[in-house]
Amino acid sequence: MGRVRRLPTDLINQIAAGEVVERPASVVKELAENSVDAGATRVTVRLVRGGCANITVIDDGCGMSREDALTCLERHATSKLVDAEGLFHILTKGFRGEAIPAIASVSRFCLVTSEPEALAGTKLSIEGGGEPVVEDAPAVGGTRIDVDDLFFNVPARRKFLKREATELLHCEDAVTRLALAHPEVGFTLEHEGKQIWASPPSASEPMQRAAAVLGSEAAPHLLSISERRLGLTVTGFIAAPEFTLSSARGLMTFVNHRYVRDRGLTSAIQRAYQDSLPPGRQPVALVFIELDPAAVDVNVHPQKLEVRFSDPRSVQEAVGAAVSVALKAAPWRQDSRGPETPQVQAQYAQAIERFLARAQPAPAFLEPAMPLSLDQSLGRTSFGTARPTLDTAPPRNYFGALRFLSVLSRRFWLTESPAGSLVIVDPRAVEERVIWSALATRFQKGELAAAGRTLFSARLDLVPTERTRVLEAAPELLEVGVEVEDFGTGSLSLLRVPAELERVDPGAWLVETAAASDASARIAVMARRAALTAEIMVTHDQARARLEALDEVAAQVHAHAARVIVRDLPVLDLEG
Ligand SMILES: Nc1ncnc2c1ncn2[C@@H]1O[C@H](COP(=O)(O)OP(=O)(O)OP(=O)(O)O)[C@@H](O)[C@H]1O
Ligand SMILES: [Mg+2]
Numbered sequence: 001m002g003r004v005r006r007l008p009t010d011l012i013n014q015i016a017a018g019e020v021v022e023r024p025a026s027v028v029k030e031l032a033e034n035s036v037d038a039g040a041t042r043v044t045v046r047l048v049r050g051g052c053a054n055i056t057v058i059d060d061g062c063g064m065s066r067e068d069a070l071t072c073l074e075r076h077a078t079s080k081l082v083d084a085e086g087l088f089h090i091l092t093k094g095f096r097g098e099a100i101p102a103i104a105s106v107s108r109f110c111l112v113t114s115e116p117e118a119l120a121g122t123k124l125s126i127e128g129g130g131e132p133v134v135e136d137a138p139a140v141g142g143t144r145i146d147v148d149d150l151f152f153n154v155p156a157r158r159k160f161l162k163r164e165a166t167e168l169l170h171c172e173d174a175v176t177r178l179a180l181a182h183p184e185v186g187f188t189l190e191h192e193g194k195q196i197w198a199s200p201p202s203a204s205e206p207m208q209r210a211a212a213v214l215g216s217e218a219a220p221h222l223l224s225i226s227e228r229r230l231g232l233t234v235t236g237f238i239a240a241p242e243f244t245l246s247s248a249r250g251l252m253t254f255v256n257h258r259y260v261r262d263r264g265l266t267s268a269i270q271r272a273y274q275d276s277l278p279p280g281r282q283p284v285a286l287v288f289i290e291l292d293p294a295a296v297d298v299n300v301h302p303q304k305l306e307v308r309f310s311d312p313r314s315v316q317e318a319v320g321a322a323v324s325v326a327l328k329a330a331p332w333r334q335d336s337r338g339p340e341t342p343q344v345q346a347q348y349a350q351a352i353e354r355f356l357a358r359a360q361p362a363p364a365f366l367e368p369a370m371p372l373s374l375d376q377s378l379g380r381t382s383f384g385t386a387r388p389t390l391d392t393a394p395p396r397n398y399f400g401a402l403r404f405l406s407v408l409s410r411r412f413w414l415t416e417s418p419a420g421s422l423v424i425v426d427p428r429a430v431e432e433r434v435i436w437s438a439l440a441t442r443f444q445k446g447e448l449a450a451a452g453r454t455l456f457s458a459r460l461d462l463v464p465t466e467r468t469r470v471l472e473a474a475p476e477l478l479e480v481g482v483e484v485e486d487f488g489t490g491s492l493s494l495l496r497v498p499a500e501l502e503r504v505d506p507g508a509w510l511v512e513t514a515a516a517s518d519a520s521a522r523i524a525v526m527a528r529r530a531a532l533t534a535e536i537m538v539t540h541d542q543a544r545a546r547l548e549a550l551d552e553v554a555a556q557v558h559a560h561a562a563r564v565i566v567r568d569l570p571v572l573d574l575e576g
Pocket of ligand 1: 030034038062063079095096097100
C-alpha cells in the first residue's frame with residue numbers, strides 16, 4: 001500500500017472546521033446566516049456559557065425535507081450554488097457547502113427541521129462527525145439546530161477559547177452584524193435564559209436597526225448617507241464627529257448584505273472624517289454597499305469575511321464621497337465660515353465687542369444653572385465649528401490672566417485677555433482638562449488603583465449586553481479606580497469610583513469607560529463625562545478659580561485633545 005492515502009471523511013471535515021469554525025461566534029454566524037438564506041423572518045439564537053456549552057439557532061425559514069437534511073451533512077453539499085458561473089451571482093450568505101459538516105464534526109450536533117406544509121419533521125443527531133442518528137420529529141415549521149460542547153473532541157482547539165464573557169461578545173457581534181445586513185429579519189439573542197438583545201423586523205426603518213445595534217447614546221448623532229452611481233449604491237449611517245469611540249468597533253462595512261472587513265473601505269471612511277476627529281478617536285459608521293455581484297468576488301476567505309472588488313478604487317471613492325457629503329451637510333458644521341484670515345478674526349472681535357456693548361450687563365451668576373443633558377452638550381446643538389486657537393501649550397499663567405466678563409448662551413464664558421482681545425472659554429472643556437489632569441496624575445502614581453473603597457456604592461441596572469461588557473472589563477476598570485461587582489439578577493454594584501465621578505450618573509459613563517481601549521482612553525472618557533456636570537453660571541470669583549486651576553495643568557493641556565478656547569462664533573449673527 002502506498003504512503004499517500006486519502007483521509008477519512010471525518011478527518012477532512014475536522015480539518016475544514018479549522019478554517020470555518022474558529023470559536024462559538026463562527027457557529028452562530030454560520031447557522032444564523034443559513035437561517036437568513038432559508039428566508040426566515042425571525043431568527044432566535046440561544047447561548048449557554050458564551051456559546052461554549054450550547055448554541056441553539058431557531059428559524060421559521062423554508063426548512064428541509066429528510067433527504068435534504070441528510071445531504072446537507074455532507075461536505076460540499078449546498079442548495080445555493082449550481083455551477084462555476086453561479087459564483088459570480090451570489091446573493092446568499094452561504095455557497096461553499098461546508099459549514100454544517102464542519103460544525104457537526106467538532107460538536108454534539110442536533111438538527112430538527114420540517115418544510116412549511118409538512119406534517120412531520122426530521123431529527124438528525126451526530127457526535128463529533130460520523131453517521132447521523134435519524135429520527136422522526138414533530139413539524140417545527142423551520143429549522144432548529146443545537147450545537148453542544150463545541151470542540152469537545154478537539155481539546156487543542158478548546159484551549160484557544162477565551163473567557164466566556166469574551167466569547168459571548170463575539171457571538172453578539174456575529175448576530176448584530178447579520179442583523180444590520182438584514183433589517184427585514186427579526187433577531188433575538190438570549191444568554192442563559194435571558195434575552196440580551198432583540199430587534200423586530202425593521203426593513204422600513206433601517207435607522208431603528210442601526211440604533212438598536214449602536215445603542216441609545218449614538219442614536220441622536222446619526223446622519224444618513226447616500227451616494228448613487230452607475231451600478232453602485234452606498235447607503236447607511238454615520239455618527240457626527242462629536243460622537244466617537246476609542247476603538248473601531250463602530251465602523252462596519254457591508255457588501256451586498258454581507259458584513260465584510262476591508263481595509264481599503266475602512267481607510268476611505270476614516271479619511272473622510274480626517275480632521276474632524278479628536279486624536280485617537282474612531283468614527284462610528286455603518287456603510288452598506290450594493291453593486292453588481294459580478295463586480296465582487298465573495299469567494300476569497302474561508303469565513304467569507306473578506307471580498308475582492310474588481311474595481312476597489314471606485315468603490316472606496318464612492319464610500320468616501322458618501323461620508324464626506326453627509327459630514328459637510330451635518331448640522332454641526334452649518335455655522336462654518338470658511339478659513340479665517342487675520343482680518344476676518346479682527347472683524348469677529350469687533351462684531352463681538354459691538355454686541356457686548358449693546359448687551360445688558362447680565363448678572364449671570366444669579367440665574368440657576370441649567371441642567372445640561374448629554375444630548376445638549378454633545379448633540380446637534382453643540383458648538384460644532386469650535387476650534388482651539390491654542391494648538392501649542394499656552395503661555396504661562398495665560399488662563400489666570402483672563403478677566404471674566406459674562407456667560408454666553410449659558411454655554412461659554414466671555415473673557416478679556418490682557419492684550420485686550422475677546423477670548424471665549426468653554427467651561428466644560430476647562431473642567432475636562434482639570435479633571436483629566438488630576439486623574440492622569442493619580443493614575444501614573446498608581447493611586448487610582450490603590451484607593452480604598454468608599455462608603456458610597458450603587459446598584460446599577462444595565463442592558464445585559466452592556467452589563468457583560470462592563471464585567472468583562474472589571475480588571476481594567478480597577479486600574480482606573482472603578483470597582484464593579486456582579487450583583488446577579490441582571491444588575492451590578494459599583495463599589496468605588498474616583499471622587500471626580502461621584503456626582504455623575506454612572507449609567508452614562510461606565511459603559512463607555514469599559515469599552516475604551518486602554519487606561520488613557522478610559523481616563524479621557526471619565527474626564528469628559530465628569531466635566532459635563534461643570535457649573536457654567538458662575539460668579540467672577542468662581543470663574544477665576546477654575547481658570548487658575550487650568551493654568552496649573554496647562555502644560556498638559558495640549559497633550560490632551562484641546563478644545564478650550566474658541567473663536568468662530570454664531571454670536572456674529574447678532575451683529576446689527
Ligand atoms: N436553517 C436552514 N434552513 C433550511 N435549509 C438549511 C438551513 N441550514 C442549512 N440548510 C441547507 O443546508 C445546506 C448546507 O448548509 P451549509 O451551511 O453547510 O452550506 P451553505 O450554506 O450552502 O454554504 P456555506 O458553507 O458557505 O455556509 C444549505 O445549502 C441549505 O440548503
Ligand atoms: Mg451556510
